[in-house]
Amino acid sequence: MSILFSVLVKPQEYLDPGSGSLIIQIVLAAVMGAGVAIGVFWRNIKAFFTGKKASEQELDPTAIDPTEIEPEETETPAIEE
Numbered sequence: 001m002s003i004l005f006s007v008l009v010k011p012q013e014y015l016d017p018g019s020g021s022l023i024i025q026i027v028l029a030a031v032m033g034a035g036v037a038i039g040v041f042w043r044n045i046k047a048f049f050t051g052k053k054a055s056e057q058e059l060d061p062t063a064i065d066p067t068e069i070e071p072e073e074t075e076t077p078a079i080e081e
Contacts, residue, residue: 038045047053
């Protein structure tokens with residue numbers, strides 16, 4: 001008879017180690033995502049609170065200046081006759 005009623009009884013709820021690990025990962029991802037978002041938009045956030053206009057033309061830190069590149073020395077192959 002107890003087997004028949006065991007289906008109707010709600011089991012005890014608990015958090016296993018996998019659930020705790022998932023919660024920790026979610027919290028860390030939210031904190032790190034907020035940090036990246038603040039880092040990307042820092043100039044706009046700073047301009048918003050100081051009342052100054054953020055510069056429209058920003059320098060790209062990954063841009064390559066062609067004047068700084070030295071031409072590569074190429075060796076001309078000797079032609080044997």
